[in-house]
Amino acid sequence: MNTVHTLGPGLPVAQHATRQAHARAARRRLLVYLGLTPFVIIAVFPVFWMAITSFKTDADLVNPAVFPFWFHQPPTLEHFTYLFQHTYYGDWIFNTLTIAVLVSIITLLTAVPAGYALARVALPAAEKLGIGIFCAYLIPPILLFIPLSRIVALTHLIDTKWALVVIYPTFTIPFCTWLLSGFFKTIPAEIEEAAQVDGCGRLAAFVRTVVPVSWAGMLTAVIFAFTLSMQDFLYSLAFVSVSDQKPIPLGVATDLMRGDVYFWGSLMAGALLVGVPVAILYSFFLDQFITGITSAAIK
Amino acid sequence: MARQAARRSRARSDRSMTRRQFLSTASAGVAGAALLPLTAPWTAGAAPAQIRGSSLRILTWSHFVPAYDTAFDKYANDWGVANDVTVRVDHINIDDLPARVAAELSAGAGHDIIQQNGVIQTTLYYQHWVDVSDVTQKLGQDAGGWLPMAENVAAVKGQWYAVPEFYIPQPIMWRAGDLWKQYNLPEPTTWDNLRTAARVGKSKGHPAGFAISHCNDANHNWRAVFYAFGVQEADPTGREVRWDSKALRDAMKFSRALWSEGMTSEVFSWDNVSDNRYLDSGVAIYIHDALSSLRSIQDSNPTLYANCNVGVPGAEPIGSVRRAAVVDPTILAIWKFSKNIPAAKAFLEHYGADVNFSLTASKGYNMPYLKSWYKKPMPSLGSDPKVTILQDWDKVALVFGYPGPATAPAAEVLSTFVLPDMLARYCHSNDLEGSIKWGVGQIKGIYAKYKS
Numbered sequence: 001m002n003t004v005h006t007l008g009p010g011l012p013v014a015q016h017a018t019r020q021a022h023a024r025a026a027r028r029r030l031l032v033y034l035g036l037t038p039f040v041i042i043a044v045f046p047v048f049w050m051a052i053t054s055f056k057t058d059a060d061l062v063n064p065a066v067f068p069f070w071f072h073q074p075p076t077l078e079h080f081t082y083l084f085q086h087t088y089y090g091d092w093i094f095n096t097l098t099i100a101v102l103v104s105i106i107t108l109l110t111a112v113p114a115g116y117a118l119a120r121v122a123l124p125a126a127e128k129l130g131i132g133i134f135c136a137y138l139i140p141p142i143l144l145f146i147p148l149s150r151i152v153a154l155t156h157l158i159d160t161k162w163a164l165v166v167i168y169p170t171f172t173i174p175f176c177t178w179l180l181s182g183f184f185k186t187i188p189a190e191i192e193e194a195a196q197v198d199g200c201g202r203l204a205a206f207v208r209t210v211v212p213v214s215w216a217g218m219l220t221a222v223i224f225a226f227t228l229s230m231q232d233f234l235y236s237l238a239f240v241s242v243s244d245q246k247p248i249p250l251g252v253a254t255d256l257m258r259g260d261v262y263f264w265g266s267l268m269a270g271a272l273l274v275g276v277p278v279a280i281l282y283s284f285f286l287d288q289f290i291t292g293i294t295s296a297a298i299k
Numbered sequence: 300m301a302r303q304a305a306r307r308s309r310a311r312s313d314r315s316m317t318r319r320q321f322l323s324t325a326s327a328g329v330a331g332a333a334l335l336p337l338t339a340p341w342t343a344g345a346a347p348a349q350i351r352g353s354s355l356r357i358l359t360w361s362h363f364v365p366a367y368d369t370a371f372d373k374y375a376n377d378w379g380v381a382n383d384v385t386v387r388v389d390h391i392n393i394d395d396l397p398a399r400v401a402a403e404l405s406a407g408a409g410h411d412i413i414q415q416n417g418v419i420q421t422t423l424y425y426q427h428w429v430d431v432s433d434v435t436q437k438l439g440q441d442a443g444g445w446l447p448m449a450e451n452v453a454a455v456k457g458q459w460y461a462v463p464e465f466y467i468p469q470p471i472m473w474r475a476g477d478l479w480k481q482y483n484l485p486e487p488t489t490w491d492n493l494r495t496a497a498r499v500g501k502s503k504g505h506p507a508g509f510a511i512s513h514c515n516d517a518n519h520n521w522r523a524v525f526y527a528f529g530v531q532e533a534d535p536t537g538r539e540v541r542w543d544s545k546a547l548r549d550a551m552k553f554s555r556a557l558w559s560e561g562m563t564s565e566v567f568s569w570d571n572v573s574d575n576r577y578l579d580s581g582v583a584i585y586i587h588d589a590l591s592s593l594r595s596i597q598d599s600n601p602t603l604y605a606n607c608n609v610g611v612p613g614a615e616p617i618g619s620v621r622r623a624a625v626v627d628p629t630i631l632a633i634w635k636f637s638k639n640i641p642a643a644k645a646f647l648e649h650y651g652a653d654v655n656f657s658l659t660a661s662k663g664y665n666m667p668y669l670k671s672w673y674k675k676p677m678p679s680l681g682s683d684p685k686v687t688i689l690q691d692w693d694k695v696a697l698v699f700g701y702p703g704p705a706t707a708p709a710a711e712v713l714s715t716f717v718l719p720d721m722l723a724r725y726c727h728s729n730d731l732e733g734s735i736k737w738g739v740g741q742i743k744g745i746y747a748k749y750k751s
Contacts, residue, residue, distance in 0.1 A: 062579045063580070149405040149406035153406035153407055153408040158406060237399060238402035241391055242387070242389055258392070259363045260572045261591050261595055
């Protein structure tokens, strides 16, 4: 006959243990969320500020007598209207996406074989070469834009968005090569060797065995290339001055910041319109991104 | 019948031409043909043949008055249509002009005409710019000459390498209509009176605000104070540093007192737009800024606009030595690598002479360097009581580097914000000699670099 132990009137021990476990889990979760809260606030606050500023009237925005983090006048769409009616914002979006997509493709086409070669092919001084490539990424653009401007002039692409398609890979390729090289090192060499035993050449083995298990790394490289292309300012400033050829970071800084007159509402609206969709898009690939970056980092 | 009679009469007239008449007519024709290339036909509205069908690219800032950009683009385009030149104007932020100019020089490609604004680097780039002395000479002759500071920003060793376009005045914007009356303050004709006003204003919750930070406003605001107290940056040639002086110590002491008594510490973090916002917020008792700050409240806050006065009697307040207004100059230069120098010169001559357009389209923001345009009433300024005082700005306007020209080292002292940094050090540490030693050391280092 089973005996039911109770701690109190009608409270089974198992039930109590379960409750304790739940309470522990809840406490743990609470602590985790409490720990995360400051980081979330820091991360989300600029987006929140951007969002409310986009819809605030100018008078509401600069009024020091009111609580600044909410609306005290009815929200307005005037900043969005200004963006599309008085600037080349539509062109800037198109240019930015065109540049980012093309740079990502160029980067991937270059960095994948380069990263693979550094990781797998027994090149002499491969490791030093890898470090050298990564160091090239660390040279600040402020030092490079002057000599690069000569190259851009030679290509006759100055003042077109295509200049940026040529220039951006100079910083996306080194970083992505280094990233992918680390990622490829995590893939067991045996799967390629098995494919080669089955009759594949090195290229076929790479395409049939390495590429299918490298999506996370390649996706990470694409995300980096895409993001770096979208956020550049200096190169676009140096090489593109024609309004309808500018990418967004340069366009908004040119047309919406006029010396000491800032069009805060439209600036924030411009950032919101591109920032939020891209953030949502990235969230779909978050797991692959984390896998890619952490795999590359441990090797 | 009448047409036949006229033809007969003309035939008789031709036959009756004497040899002397023939010779003098022919001589005049030959002389005219010889002089034709030396004249500037575009001034009469006709473009020289060599610029027809060509293209011209202009790089300029995003004007603080957005409507001016629209007007200028149309103006340039209209000139292009009239002269069969395809003109394109590109605008970028004022702070980004130096980087873009450096990139264009390195590339040897880009725009034909470039603007420099605030940070003038004529002495740095003049060897790469076209000599436009012929253009500036003509513009000066037609308009009573140039203000002295025009040569300071556009000429090197007597040759002009840029056309002075306009300058931006930075007057005191003070709350004459409300706070000044409420607190019974003295008229802000002197810096001492402004110090009193800031002290009283701060005690009532309305401090004054001048940036002491890395922004353009900090540079020209405090230079105006320093020059008023007798500070000189260099000798008249611009070669020898003259910062270290008793006047500098007086100016520093006054400036620190002005800040500590009448401003808050937020001015250490200000950018160029902060004082605009500060005025717009209704807190400031006064600021010292370009007209853009006033224009930005004209529609959004008409009551505040009505209560604000621009400038003070005598234009700028007087310090212990003089009145001084430090302005942001702008110039237009032509690259030597330009493929269309004649068109660029033609445009500069046309635009440089059209001060009426510049003043009117900018709502009085673009102040001319040409003397004759200061006859009252000036376009735009003369008809707006709020800004009529700016018609006297030619009497007080100075540029950085004073009393020398705006040389490359003076521009570097400006662009590296040595003055606001030196003052900020003094404000924080209360160590006058230590702050001056640091600042003057920085300045001497910069000048020495250009001498070697």
